[in-house]
Amino acid sequence: MTATIVNEQLIKQAIADRRFLHQYPELSGQEYETGKFIRKRLQALNIEILNEQPPSVIGFIKGTAGEKTIALRADIDALPITEEGDKPYISRFPGVAHMCGHDGHTAVLLAAAEWLANHRSEVQPNVVLIFQSAEEITPSGAETLVKQGVLDGVDTIFGLHLWQGLEKGKMGLVHGPMMASIDDFEITIKGYGGHGSMPHETVDPIYVATHVIQSLQSIVSRKLNPIEAGVISVGKIEAGTTHNIIPSTAKLIGTLRALTPQAVQTIKQQMVQLATGVCQAFGAKAEVEFIVGTPPLVNDLKESQFVESVIRRSFGDEKFTAVAPVMGGEDFSYYLQQKPGAFVFVGMGGEKSAYPHHHPRFDIDEDVLPDAIKLLIEIVRQYN
Numbered sequence: 001m002t003a004t005i006v007n008e009q010l011i012k013q014a015i016a017d018r019r020f021l022h023q024y025p026e027l028s029g030q031e032y033e034t035g036k037f038i039r040k041r042l043q044a045l046n047i048e049i050l051n052e053q054p055p056s057v058i059g060f061i062k063g064t065a066g067e068k069t070i071a072l073r074a075d076i077d078a079l080p081i082t083e084e085g086d087k088p089y090i091s092r093f094p095g096v097a098h099m100c101g102h103d104g105h106t107a108v109l110l111a112a113a114e115w116l117a118n119h120r121s122e123v124q125p126n127v128v129l130i131f132q133s134a135e136e137i138t139p140s141g142a143e144t145l146v147k148q149g150v151l152d153g154v155d156t157i158f159g160l161h162l163w164q165g166l167e168k169g170k171m172g173l174v175h176g177p178m179m180a181s182i183d184d185f186e187i188t189i190k191g192y193g194g195h196g197s198m199p200h201e202t203v204d205p206i207y208v209a210t211h212v213i214q215s216l217q218s219i220v221s222r223k224l225n226p227i228e229a230g231v232i233s234v235g236k237i238e239a240g241t242t243h244n245i246i247p248s249t250a251k252l253i254g255t256l257r258a259l260t261p262q263a264v265q266t267i268k269q270q271m272v273q274l275a276t277g278v279c280q281a282f283g284a285k286a287e288v289e290f291i292v293g294t295p296p297l298v299n300d301l302k303e304s305q306f307v308e309s310v311i312r313r314s315f316g317d318e319k320f321t322a323v324a325p326v327m328g329g330e331d332f333s334y335y336l337q338q339k340p341g342a343f344v345f346v347g348m349g350g351e352k353s354a355y356p357h358h359h360p361r362f363d364i365d366e367d368v369l370p371d372a373i374k375l376l377i378e379i380v381r382q383y384n
Contacts, residue, residue: 003314004377006370010111014369017041018107019089025078025096025103028134028141031055034076034106038131041110045117047129056145059129061116069126070383071150071157071339072376073142073332074109075102075135084360099362101162106131108160108369112376125383128154138182138293140331146338156303157341158379159332160372162364164356166347169368171311171375172323173344175304180229180257181264182293182329187212187275191284193248203283205250206239212252212278212286219270224258230267231257231327257327259296297333300340307342307379314378315371321347328357346372 026034035055042049042059050058055076063069083090083097091097098104109129116123130150134141151157166172189212191205213234220230232254239250256271258264272288279286311320323345332343352365 004115004374004381006111006115006374006377010115010373011370013114014107014111014373015366017110018103018364018366018369021103021106022089022098023092025091025093025098027080027096028077028137029055031076031133035131035133038076038106038110042113042129045114047113047117050128052150053144053148056133056141057131058150059113059131061113061120061123061127061129063124063126064121065124066126068155068383069128069153070380071128071130071154071335072109072112072380073130073132073157073159073335074105075132075141076106077102077134077136077141079136079358081358081360085363087363097360099359100136100357101364102135104162104364104369105160108372108376111369111373115373115377116380122381125380127380135331138291140294140334142331142334146334151335151338154339156383157335157339158303158307158344158376159341160344160346160375161330162348162368162372163345164349164353164362165326166321166323166345166349168348168350168353168365169319170321170347171315171319171344171371172321172347173304173307173342174299174323174325175301177259177296177298178325178343179297179330179333180231180259180325180327181296182255182257183264183268184255184291184293185253185271186289186291187252188287189250189252189279189284190287191248191250193246196244196246199246202246204246205248205284206246208279208282208284209237209239209250209252211282212275215274215278216271219267219274223270224263224266228263229259229325229327230263232267232271257329259325260298261296264296294329294331295333295337297330297343298336299342300336303340304342306383307344310378310382311375313382314374344375346375
């Protein structure tokens with residue numbers, strides 16, 4: 001098999017696509033113009049457009065063998081952030097910007113689709129191209145597409161993330177749990193209010209809340225298996241109206257993360273048990289509500305080893321690196337709950353991409369786009 005050549009014209013087109021999308025970002029669930037742009041490009045390449053619910057766009061390339069079907073996915077939504085900086089392709093929509101790299105992911109998959117469409121004789125498996133809306137919100141676009149049957153007939157699925165947290169020039173993944181679940185919580189503590197000068201006549205929910213917060217931190221350190229990762233963070237406390245009134249209620253709002261479904265279950269059970277018990281001990285009551293987000297992203301062992309082999313064969317052994325799991329989330333996890341597959345980081349950390357994801361000065365290092373394009377193409381070409 002000859003090596004994939006990503007020519008200069010394709011690279012220039014990918015950069016142009018990425019910069020255009022960067023200037024015209026759209027929020028999750030609102031990417032209708034982005035979808036029209038993608039659909040027009042795919043149609044110009046004679047790529048079949050499958051039935052889907054806009055703004056997501058699903059393309060299909062028939063393989064020469066057609067016995068297996070691979071799905072490749074890119075997310076297309078932007079964030080509610082005002083971009084900072086003076087780049088010539090800065091967002092033209094105040095308060096909306098591609099500060100996570102989804103513009104790059106879209107451009108990379110469009111370029112890979114163009115190469116595959118123009119080299120159909122080298123494409124053995126069928127290829128489903130998923131340009132997915134709403135990765136950044138709950139309910140997520142991936143969950144919606146899965147329910148609509150986007151993976152029907154698909155054997156395996158692959159995705160990538162241009163990753164600022166990984167050194168430029170490296171590619172890596174985890175053989176197993178790679179990214180965390182995302183669930184939020186609200187704990188309402190109901191006490192008995194009164195005058196601040198007479199606390200003995202009240203059940204102070206603010207005081208009780210401090211004990212609940214302390215107890216929650218014991219879950220990760222004492223209830224979770226030490227070899228599993230978990231995070232519980234209270235990000236907001238709501239209580240009271242003025243300096244001399246003890247309120248009747250207090251609310252703790254936060255997020256919890258874990259790398260396995262079992263750890264998520266353990267954390268939630270313990271949160272309910274501890275919050276209820278602590279509040280009861282002080283004469284208060286607790287109501288615990290979970291706002292369920294995305295599940296943990298767990299790479300299939302066989303498919304992640306396949307991606308590692310593709311990287312080593314196509315780019316050299318020095319290109320691959322084993323990365324550590326991260327506690328950020330990704331709704332690609334919904335696809336991996338249904339089908340075997342793998343998610344991979346393409347490193348771009350360095351001078352050109354110095355700010356972290358979701359920072360108002362975040363930017364992509366476009367030097368890594370050719371390798372990202374080639375990686376998707378090689379995954380298809382080498383799959384059997």
